[in-house]
Amino acid sequence: MKRNKKREYQSSELVKSFARIYGFEDKLVAFEIKDFLEEYLDESLFLEIKSVNIEDQTIIIKINSPLLKHDFQLRKSFYLKKFQDKFGADKFNALSIL
Numbered sequence: 001m002k003r004n005k006k007r008e009y010q011s012s013e014l015v016k017s018f019a020r021i022y023g024f025e026d027k028l029v030a031f032e033i034k035d036f037l038e039e040y041l042d043e044s045l046f047l048e049i050k051s052v053n054i055e056d057q058t059i060i061i062k063i064n065s066p067l068l069k070h071d072f073q074l075r076k077s078f079y080l081k082k083f084q085d086k087f088g089a090d091k092f093n094a095l096s097i098l
Contacts, residue, residue, distance in 0.1 A: 026054040
């Protein structure tokens with residue numbers, strides 16, 4: 001008797017497919033951006049980041065610290081280019097620091 005193989009999925013593939021079906025792909029990318037910032041920034045700086053969201057192809061980063069907010073404003077194009085290189089230039093075209 002031949003046994004049918006069950007499909008095996010990686011959990012990340014499954015989460016991505018659910019996100020695509022239910023329309024919250026942007027939130028998953030925002031989580032990935034936040035994870036990237038956690039690796040890229042020092043821990044004390046990362047703790048100043050309040051939230052990361054994506055709305056209408058714009059990355060919105062809310063920062064508590066005025067100094068870090070100013071640094072992000074000065075290097076806005078640098079960070080946008082980094083995010084586009086890592087996650088795809090077609091996903092977003094602007095960066096807003098609040």
